Amino acid sequence: MNQEQSQSWFTRAQNIIPGGVNSPVRAFNAVEGTPPFIVSAEGAHMIDEDGHRYIDLIGSWGPMIVGHAHPEVVEAIHQTAMTGTSFGAPTKAEVLFAEELCAAHPVLDMVRLCSSGTESTMHAIRLARGYTQRDVIVKIDGCYHGAHDAVLVEAGSGVATFAKPGSAGIPSAIAELTRTAPFNDLEVIKQHLETNEVAAVILEAVPGNMGCIVPQSAYLQGLSALCKEHGTLLIVDEVMTGFRLAKGGACERLQIDADLVTLGKIVGGGLPLAAFGGRREIMECLSPLGSVYQAGTLSGNPLAVAAGRATLNLLGDHVYTELEEKAVRIEEGILPLTERFPISFARVGSMFTLFFRDQAPQNFDQVKECDFALFGSFHRKMLEKGVYFPPSQYEAVFLSNALHEQDIQQIIDGVHEVIEALFAT
Numbered sequence: 001m002n003q004e005q006s007q008s009w010f011t012r013a014q015n016i017i018p019g020g021v022n023s024p025v026r027a028f029n030a031v032e033g034t035p036p037f038i039v040s041a042e043g044a045h046m047i048d049e050d051g052h053r054y055i056d057l058i059g060s061w062g063p064m065i066v067g068h069a070h071p072e073v074v075e076a077i078h079q080t081a082m083t084g085t086s087f088g089a090p091t092k093a094e095v096l097f098a099e100e101l102c103a104a105h106p107v108l109d110m111v112r113l114c115s116s117g118t119e120s121t122m123h124a125i126r127l128a129r130g131y132t133q134r135d136v137i138v139k140i141d142g143c144y145h146g147a148h149d150a151v152l153v154e155a156g157s158g159v160a161t162f163a164k165p166g167s168a169g170i171p172s173a174i175a176e177l178t179r180t181a182p183f184n185d186l187e188v189i190k191q192h193l194e195t196n197e198v199a200a201v202i203l204e205a206v207p208g209n210m211g212c213i214v215p216q217s218a219y220l221q222g223l224s225a226l227c228k229e230h231g232t233l234l235i236v237d238e239v240m241t242g243f244r245l246a247k248g249g250a251c252e253r254l255q256i257d258a259d260l261v262t263l264g265k266i267v268g269g270g271l272p273l274a275a276f277g278g279r280r281e282i283m284e285c286l287s288p289l290g291s292v293y294q295a296g297t298l299s300g301n302p303l304a305v306a307a308g309r310a311t312l313n314l315l316g317d318h319v320y321t322e323l324e325e326k327a328v329r330i331e332e333g334i335l336p337l338t339e340r341f342p343i344s345f346a347r348v349g350s351m352f353t354l355f356f357r358d359q360a361p362q363n364f365d366q367v368k369e370c371d372f373a374l375f376g377s378f379h380r381k382m383l384e385k386g387v388y389f390p391p392s393q394y395e396a397v398f399l400s401n402a403l404h405e406q407d408i409q410q411i412i413d414g415v416h417e418v419i420e421a422l423f424a425t
């Protein structure tokens with residue numbers, strides 16, 4: 001595949017932006033090769049600097065659920081931009097948007113807007129600590145909640161011990177306030193909660209950041225019961241699953257009784273916007289009402305609110321039915337391969353991962369057993385066939401409803417050809 005233009009921009013980028021990218025996964029380190037530099041996108045397709053056209057299975061890591069450059073979203077941004085792009089003062093649209101979010105999500109009595117998923121989980125954790133007057137939080141191994149200190153941690157060596165910093169620059173004193181537990185397991189969580197020191201458990205109810213993991217049904221119900229028993233808040237991070245698995249996210253789809261939720265990605269319609277919210281009594285602890293401080297210059301930004309509202313307005317019930325049908329078509333197309341080769345397919349709604357492991361993983365340790373080299377070859381060969389999978393085994397595919405029947409067929413045919421060829425050698 002000719003990548004002359006992308007290669008030359010990547011070289012130039014590496015001189016001026018660390019690693020050439022503004023967010024690490026874009027550098028393609030996990031799959032080797034040059035990341036395509038994107039010129040434009042429309043519907044379910046992206047075009048790069050060398051003129052290659054891809055079926056986009058990332059959708060900007062989730063937000064583009066109605067497809068790229070949807071005319072109604074573009075129009076809303078355009079109209080709003082003509083009336084000013086930021087005021088640092090309240091607007092009517094923020095109120096309408098907040099009402100729409102609370103009507104859509106079962107956990108939200110009140111909501112506060114911010115600008116990124118990272119901020120939303122950082123503030124939700126501070127709020128939980130302020131409300132419970134406890135310092136410790138529990139995080140699930142392999143779940144991702146953004147790039148801030150409390151959640152950028154790794155499991156310690158013992159089962160129920162302190163977490164270790166997940167990056168240089170994070171003090172161990174901070175990491176040690178976070179405890180970790182494996183996904184789909186209540187035993188370790190129980191040990192943590194029994195200390196009665198835990199402010200909150202935060203998790204992705206359907207993890208997408210270690211590849212897509214299917215939660216066991218007893219797990220989420222048991223978790224919420226344990227949290228109640230010990231005065232610990234349950235924070236469901238719906239930055240990825242909110243408005244993706246249902247309008248009310250994973251909490252609606254899987255009937256989870258949470259105290260706080262965080263939203264991002266889809267709610268911004270492709271612009272930088274996120275939110276956190278939950279039970280009124282907890283949310284009223286936020287400044288200026290309460291003593292937990294939180295703020296943001298561009299929070300509730302008019303352009304982002306307009307893009308978010310226009311996107312949510314397009315998400316009628318039929319969209320979820322259609323997305324489910326498209327995802328099932330792809331699943332049925334790929335499943336026969338999982339019987340012949342040591343690969344597995346995990347899906348919830350319109351998010352899925354093809355794992356290079358015989359059985360679909362149940363937790364992060366099992367994801368680590370995948371054949372990452374083979375995944376890298378798979379990714380490169382799919383890209384050559386014009387299908388842009390997420391460039392890491394630790395990521396999930398996010399379908400957009402702009403995907404057409406012929407795209408679906410191209411994906412299935414491509415996966416068959418590539419998998420057959422990979423295991424033939």
Ligand SMILES: *Cc1c(COP(=O)(O)O)cnc(C)c1O
Pocket residue numbers: 115116117118119121144145146147204209237238239240264265274
């Ligand atoms: C993407 C993501 C985040 C971080 O959001 P940013 O906008 O990248 O800061 C947090 N939690 C989950 C579950 C995510 O998928």
